[in-house]
Amino acid sequence: MFRRTEPTDCMITWDGAALPARAGEPLAVALLAAGITHFRDTAVSGTARGPLCLMGACFDCLVQVDGEANVQACMVTVHAGLRAAPQHGARDLDDAA
Ligand code: FES
Known part of the structure; x- marks a missing residue:
């Protein structure tokens, strides 16, 4: 679906x-590029x-990042x-603090 045009330069973990x-790219882009x-x-x-809008409007891209929910x-x-x-x-209500 998506193809990278720039080389990667770091590693992240997904699940x-x-x-x-690539450091500095949006997380959604990194995940989509990985299929x-x-x-x-x-x-x-x-x-x-x-992800639908890729500009912060639809909230369909919510994930957990470094232990924080609803990102x-x-x-x-x-x-x-x-x-x-x-x-x-x-997310758990306990996460809302
Ligand atoms: S893709 Fe729509 S808010 Fe992230």
């Missing part, structure tokens, strides 16, 4: 698996969702060692 990425399109499941029906993958820049994971349903 525990190592993925090549990942399922970022989260909806809270009510569990339907799979992935918009299109608005986070990649850094070496970033740890991301899919978000399943709504």
Whole structure:
């Protein structure tokens, strides 16, 4: 679906698996370039969702980043060692603090 035009220069993890990425690119771009399109499941029906707008408007790209839930993958820049994971349903209320 997507093809990189620039070389990768760091590694991140997605759900525990190592993925090549480019520091400074949006996390959503890194995941899409790796062939990942399922970022989260909806809270009510569990339907799979992935990025739609890539500009912070739709919230369909919510993931967990470095242990923090409800992070918009299109608005986070990649850094070496970033740890991301899919978000399943709504976040725990304990995370809201
Ligand atoms: S893709 Fe729409 S908010 Fe991230």
